[in-house]
Amino acid sequence: MGQRTGVRRGAVAVLLAVVTAGCGVSGPGLDDGSDPAEGAGHSALAVKIDNVGAARPQTGLDAADIVYAEQVEGGLSRLMAVYATELPEAVGPVRSARESDLELLRQFDEPTLAFSGAQGRLLPVIDGAPVRAEAPKDAPDAYYRDAGRRAPHNLYVRPGRLLDSAPGEDVLTTGFRYGPAPGGGTPRNSYTVRYPSAGFTFTWSGERKRWLVSMDGAPTVTTDGERVAAATVVVQYVEVRQSAYQDFRGSNTPYSETVGAGKARVLRDGREYEVNWQRPVASGGTEFTTAAGGPMNFAEGQVWVVLAPA
Template sequence: MHGQHDGRGRHDGPGRRGRAKWTALVSAALLAALIPACTPEEETGEERSTGGGGPVLAVKVDNVGPARPQTGVDGADVVYVEQVEAGLSRLMAVYATKLPKTVGPVRSARESDLDLLRQFDDPVLAFSGAQSKLMPLIKSAPLRPETPGSAPAGAFVRSQDRPAPHNLYVHPDKLLKSPAGTEELERAGVTFGPRPPGGTRTEARTVAFPAARFTFSWSAERSRWLVAMDGTRARTSGGGDLTAGTVVVQYVKVSQSRFHDVHGSNSPLTESTGSGRAVVLRDGRAYPAQWERPSASRATEFTDKDGDQLPFARGPVWIVLAKA
């Protein structure tokens, strides 16, 4: 997905060797056309904030070491961080106000995604596949599933410079004509507004999963939280920093589900309905909060100690679903 291999710099004369090299060059050119280059412009794409009232796009994004740096995550409106097998993490990037040209690496869906996405109206979920017993639940859920086997031609592509399964990418414009718009964010309880009073000055906050760690460090110069994963500054595939305008640490119940991966590890079930405590990080401050979502079809509300809604700062919102 990044560079293509150079030729050997050797001149072949006419005949069989020349024809063979010509065929190889043509094949390489066709492959390069299929595999997108990860330039910064292609990570975020053209910003189109006037949504057409359609669905949001959610993409399941790989987040183990070989999958980094990711492409297009910096263009998401909301990034959910979920625990998966063996205590590792996976991201679900949600796009409502703009569609990047490329997002990935794309990985498989989990049962937790289904309830989480019910906050949105008929969302599109792009993923690489799922455990065979989970697929019927995904197909019956109120969402539009898109996988390499069901999506339009050219929507999913494989990169040649990473090994599978960490090399699958999606072109959002092949799945949606236009972004949904800010109303779909509000539907899920993501609202923006001025910084509320109070809060505690905070330079950094770390959230640990059993086998993954996230640290969000405040940069006053950039008015953003800098994201670090497993002790290393998170980058985009274009070389920039991965940042957040707001970080929400939402403490939830995480238990064993009825599903397992191919290695026999249980898939954690993250319950995003109910209520609990949270911490909202914005503008270099930490705000203790409560979250509440009575049912899967309702939005998640984040409120302060007086019950008033806590507005978010402009920019990507990262919601880390941490075990209570």
């Protein structure tokens, strides 16, 4: 991927649909002649991915350009994988959207969002957002259920039936900069981020020149046996507050504030950098700068952004 320095502002539109167990039955390799949605292919694809133990190993996670990790109900975690330069055959398990996703996704220029559903009171908010999204009700041929897994951890999406092609790196309008590492930094072999009921550990591999990802104490491996590894890891410290929504058990849904400013730690090339982040408006990207005020360049390759409580 080439260096991406610009921030493109655009509104994100999200539609919402509730998934039923009967949605799709065929596997990802079958072609029924269906076409991607008209106009698809010119935006990034964001997929909400289940991240509890029953959902692992996940599918297609290693092909993402960016993986966001956020705290959800009960102190657990959920992922949102963003695809632009490669569309894997399948991604999942797919799960529901959250209110904070709408704010996070606005830094992209009209992304497509694949997700399974959301809290009922959130539906009007999502329906009113100027976004393009594809839930199973809207694109049933793009989704299928794996009979070998138990619901709700068995819903998968075929990205090639939502986008006509990989749109390319230009749609990654996050404000991230890629290039040579800045001076300084501290040697680091591993780094762990903990939520109340979940944890992420990133371990530097000099052989692969990547940070090997582990979740909840176990190596993160996809269903095809690929060990997930990031070129850059961003631990972005944000305000995590209560939202106005709850899950079906009555647990409050956390809201991670990604507009504003704060501290972060960036891991690249076996070193840790203490940096600042800034995103003044929701329609803009997030800039990361060193303590000296210069740009914090990321290494080329997959980026993980863990939204951690400040």
